[in-house]
Every structure is written in structure tokens, then in C-alpha cells.
Amino acid sequence: MAVPLHRLHHVSLHVSNGQKLALDLVSKFGFNVFASTLTGESRQVAFRKGAVVFVVNEGPPLGTVGLNEGQHVIHRHATASHRVDINKERKSTSCLYDVRPHHPVDSVANVCFEVEDVERSFKVLRHLGCDFLVPPTSVEDQNGLVTYSVVKSIVGNVCHTLIDKSKYGGVFLPGFKVAEKHWDLEKEDPTCPVTHLDHITYACPRKSTQQVMQWYEKLFGLQRFFIDRNEDVDEGFVVNQEGVGLRLTAMQYRKCSKAGITLPFADKTEPDCKFVIAESLPHQGRNQVxxxxxQHGSAGIQHIGLYTKNIVSTANALAEAGVQFFSPPPAYYTEVGKQQEIEEAGHDPQVLSQHGILLDTDLHQDHSSLRERNKNKRYLLQVFTKPIFAEDTFFLELIERRGAAGFGEGNIRALWRSVQAYMENERRDSHTDGSDKSVQSAQ
Structure with missing residues (x-):
């Protein structure tokens, strides 16, 4: 019996320079800082935009205070057999609700889910052979108690915090000092209306997709989500031509109606976040997967899709703030078929081209008249940022859905070529810099 997941609570990033990432999230991407804490080994800061919550973890400078000194917080293992003295726990704990991955590069390493019962989930998952990095543990403050545990996933350095907030009435989590602000009254930014996480994409080694799918199905009951109506059950959605070698397979979890929502949501029925597994195929040359x-050193989270109600406005706002996007070849917007597709969807190709916004129409629609098809056309719009870490690893995607449920399958070739061009330029610049340094050394 798998452990059902209620909803995604937050995503954790582990970085070497939290200040730089914090500045980017706030000044470029429009996130708000709304909670923070210090442990003996880590500074954790929570950022929020809509229902999207990122927790940035960074090791603090030497000499900073320990875990929540001066705050009335009780931190203990939930079961009697695992009780630990709080003073010892303060010294040994590296993060609240997480673990430090000790990964060689910056990484998105934890996806936290709410569950109904952490203790029961621990017993079920341990029986199924799951590895736990943190056993059931409770944290309490004046607003109540939260119990959590941390599970090691089958994907690289990714882990999952399972958390029960049913006995907690605070804004975020015990142990975090919440910024003085009425978050439930926060108004949506009309220029940058990001509302929730649409999907999370894993980059995985070749021939590992089935193993990942089976692990998530067995432990958490995730179900297959077909990206394309005609995709093969075993092979997934495959693009293996014109220099592109990629396999995409998607999963989704069944949402429990009893899920407690404590963070403010504009829409109480917000859709579930899906998981996409990407692996490259042989014989098509080196690629971004x-x-x-x-560069990441293992499988991991390659990108996260942020849902926006207005991608043109959002992309404009982010670009003006300094966010850089991948741009497809200019011919993408002037190709007869694509130009017509964009115009039939009611968009101006020139406007979309300003920031590299791609459009993909759902071709599997009801067989009706041409007029009805154009009227009820289902499509999506998407644009991808350049990597936000020093390495060519993690990036963000903006996605606006107009009825389409896929992930832009028709745009894969255009995106692939734009990312390949970026990587080739990066390698060329790196080689040039290296040559210049060699010349200078010789002189």
C-alpha cells in the first residue's frame, strides 16, 4: 500500500551563496521573503510567490547563533524510542525539515509534500524498503506541532520531506520566524501573475526511466500521465530525429480531498504539480540532459515550471528585472506553419519573439468543423530562463496553459536547438578565456 501525497508544500534549494540567489529571487523573479531560521550549520530562508514556496539553504558564517536561540521552539523525535535532548539536537541538526546533501555544486535537492500521518507513512515506506535520512521528528511552537521525516529518493541527490501540519495553525512552519506581513491578504502582482508550480523535471541517465517510475508508483502511488495521446506505454514520448534525442515520461499524484491548506492560495482547487522524467537517447550527440x-554530478532536478496567467506580461516584467531567457532560432516565428499556428491562437509572433516565448497547440482535439476547432483551440505558451546557478544545470520555465495538458512537445526541437546554441557559445567562450589566460601566462 503506497503512501498518498496530499499536496506539494515547498521545494528546497541548497546553494553556496544564498545571498546572491536571494537577491535574484527577489529582485529578478519577484519573490517575497516571508520566513527564515538559523541552525548551527545552515541558514534557511523561505521565498514565496503565489503558491510557489522555495526554501533556500546555505551554510552560515562561523560564529552565528544556533537553532532558533531566543525562540520558544521544541525540537524532538516523535517516537519515544527516538527522543533526543534538545541541546544535543541543536548541535547536530543541519537543517530543519531537510538534510544538507553535501553536493559539489548548487542543487535543487528536496521536494516537500504534506501527508496525513508521518508515523504511519514511516512504517509503510520502511516496510517497502525506503531509505530514511531523518526519522519521524516533531517541531513545536506557540502555534502548534508539525511532524516530518525525510526520505531519500531514487533520483540522484533528490529527497522528499513528508510533513503533517494538521496540528499546526501558523503561517509556515515551527522554527521559522515569519516576516511581519498579512500573507493571506497579499494581492497578486498583475504584471507577474505566477500562481503555482506546474511541473518538476528530472534529468536522468539513459534507461533509468522505468526504474524511477516504478519507485514512485510503489511508494507514493504516482500514476502515469500521458504527455501525448499516441505515446508508447513503455517508451514514453520520444523525439529521435533532426539531431534531437530525448525521451519524456510524466507522472502525477492523486490529490487527497482532506489536504489542509495553510498557505494562501488564490484558487483552492489549484492543479497538482506533475513530475517529468527526461533522458537523452544515444546516437544524436551531446545534449543538455x-x-x-x-555538471551536476548525478541525476537531479533540471528545471521547474512556474504557472503564470499571463506569460507575455510575466516575461516582460522578468526581462526588465534582468532575467535572461533562451531564444529559439528567429526562423521559429516566421515558418509558415508556426506563424499561422501562433496567429490562429490570437497571438502576435513578433510579440512572442521578444523574449523567446514558444507556442504549442494540442493537435489531438475533437473532430469538428475548422471554425469550431479554431474557436476551441487548446494550446500552451512557454519560455525558459538560462541556468540560475554557475553550472549549466537548473533553470526555470514559465508556462501558461490555454487548455493544453502537455509540456510543449511541438517546441522540443526549437528549444533543443536554442539550448544547444547556448551551450556551444558557453564552451567557445570558455575555450577563448582559457586561451587568453594561457597567452598571458606565456607572456
């Missing part, structure tokens, strides 16, 4: 695996 292989680059991620090489």
Missing part, C-alpha cells in the same frame, strides 16, 4: 548529468 547529458550536460546536466555531467
Amino acid at each position: 547529458d550536460t546536466f548529468l555531467e
Whole structure:
């Protein structure tokens, strides 16, 4: 019996320079800082935009205070057999609700889910052979108690915090000092209306997709989500031509109606976040999935899709703030078929081209008249940022859905070429810099 997941609570990033990432999230991406804490080994800061919550983890400078000194917080293991003295716990704990991955590069390493019963989930998952990095543990403050545990996933350095907030009435989590602000009254930014996480994409080694799918299905009951109506059950959605070698397979979890929502949501029925597994195929040359695996050092989270109600406005706002996007070849917007597709969807190709916004129409629609098809056309719009870490690893995607449920399958070739061009330029610049340094050394 798998452990059902209620909803995604937050995503954790582990970085070497939290200040730089914090500045980017706030000044460029429009996130708000709303909670923070210090442990003996880590500074954790929570950022929020809509229902999207990122927790940035960074090791603090030497000499900073320990875990929540001066705050009335009780931190203990939930079961009697695992009780630990709080003073010892303060010294040994590296993060609240997480673990430090000790990964060689910056990484998105934890996806936290709410569950109904952490203790029961621990017993079920341990029986199924799951590895736990943190056993059931409770944290309490004046607003109540939260119990959590941390599970090691089958994907690289990714882990999952399972958390029960049913006995907690605070804004975020015990142990975090919440910024003085009425978050439930926060108004949506009309220029940058990001509302929730649409999907999370894993970059995985070749021939590992089935193993990952089976692990998530067995432990958490995730179900297959077909990206394309005609995709093969075993092979997934495959693009293996014109220099593109990619396999995409998607999963989704069944949402429990009893899920407690404490963070403010504009829409109480917000859709579930889906998981996409990306692996490269042989015989098509080096590509961005292989680059991620090489520079990240293992499989992991390659990108996260942020849902926006207005991608043109959001992309404009982010670009003006300094966010850089991948741009497809200019011919993408002037190709007869694509130009017509964009115009039939009611968009101006020139406007979309300003920031590299791609459009993909759902071709599997009801067989009706041409007029009805154009009227009820289902499509999505998407744009991808350049990597936000020093390495060519993690990036963000903006996605606006107009009825389409896929992930932009028709745009894969255009995106692939734009990312490949970026990586080739990066390698060329790196080689040039290296040559210049060699010349200077010789002189």
C-alpha cells in the first residue's frame, strides 16, 4: 500500500551563496521573503510567490547563533524510542525539515509534500524498503506541532520531506520566524501573475526511466500521465530525429480531498504539480540532459515550471528585472506553419519573439468543423530562463496553459536547438578565456 501525497508544500534549494540567489529571487523573479531560521550549520530562508514556496539553504558564517536561540521552539523525535535532548539536537541538526546533501555544486535537492500521518507513512515506506535520512521528528511552537521525516529518493541527490501540519495553525512552519506581513491578504502582482508550480523535471541517465517510475508508483502511488495521446506505454514520448534525442515520461499524484491548506492560495482547487522524467537517447550527440548529468554530478532536478496567467506580461516584467531567457532560432516565428499556428491562437509572433516565448497547440482535439476547432483551440505558451546557478544545470520555465495538458512537445526541437546554441557559445567562450589566460601566462 503506497503512501498518498496530499499536496506539494515547498521545494528546497541548497546553494553556496544564498545571498546572491536571494537577491535574484527577489529582485529578478519577484519573490517575497516571508520566513527564515538559523541552525548551527545552515541558514534557511523561505521565498514565496503565489503558491510557489522555495526554501533556500546555505551554510552560515562561523560564529552565528544556533537553532532558533531566543525562540520558544521544541525540537524532538516523535517516537519515544527516538527522543533526543534538545541541546544535543541543536548541535547536530543541519537543517530543519531537510538534510544538507553535501553536493559539489548548487542543487535543487528536496521536494516537500504534506501527508496525513508521518508515523504511519514511516512504517509503510520502511516496510517497502525506503531509505530514511531523518526519522519521524516533531517541531513545536506557540502555534502548534508539525511532524516530518525525510526520505531519500531514487533520483540522484533528490529527497522528499513528508510533513503533517494538521496540528499546526501558523503561517509556515515551527522554527521559522515569519516576516511581519498579512500573507493571506497579499494581492497578486498583475504584471507577474505566477500562481503555482506546474511541473518538476528530472534529468536522468539513459534507461533509468522505468526504474524511477516504478519507485514512485510503489511508494507514493504516482500514476502515469500521458504527455501525448499516441505515446508508447513503455517508451514514453520520444523525439529521435533532426539531431534531437530525448525521451519524456510524466507522472502525477492523486490529490487527497482532506489536504489542509495553510498557505494562501488564490484558487483552492489549484492543479497538482506533475513530475517529468527526461533522458537523452544515444546516437544524436551531446545534449543538455547529458550536460546536466555531467555538471551536476548525478541525476537531479533540471528545471521547474512556474504557472503564470499571463506569460507575455510575466516575461516582460522578468526581462526588465534582468532575467535572461533562451531564444529559439528567429526562423521559429516566421515558418509558415508556426506563424499561422501562433496567429490562429490570437497571438502576435513578433510579440512572442521578444523574449523567446514558444507556442504549442494540442493537435489531438475533437473532430469538428475548422471554425469550431479554431474557436476551441487548446494550446500552451512557454519560455525558459538560462541556468540560475554557475553550472549549466537548473533553470526555470514559465508556462501558461490555454487548455493544453502537455509540456510543449511541438517546441522540443526549437528549444533543443536554442539550448544547444547556448551551450556551444558557453564552451567557445570558455575555450577563448582559457586561451587568453594561457597567452598571458606565456607572456
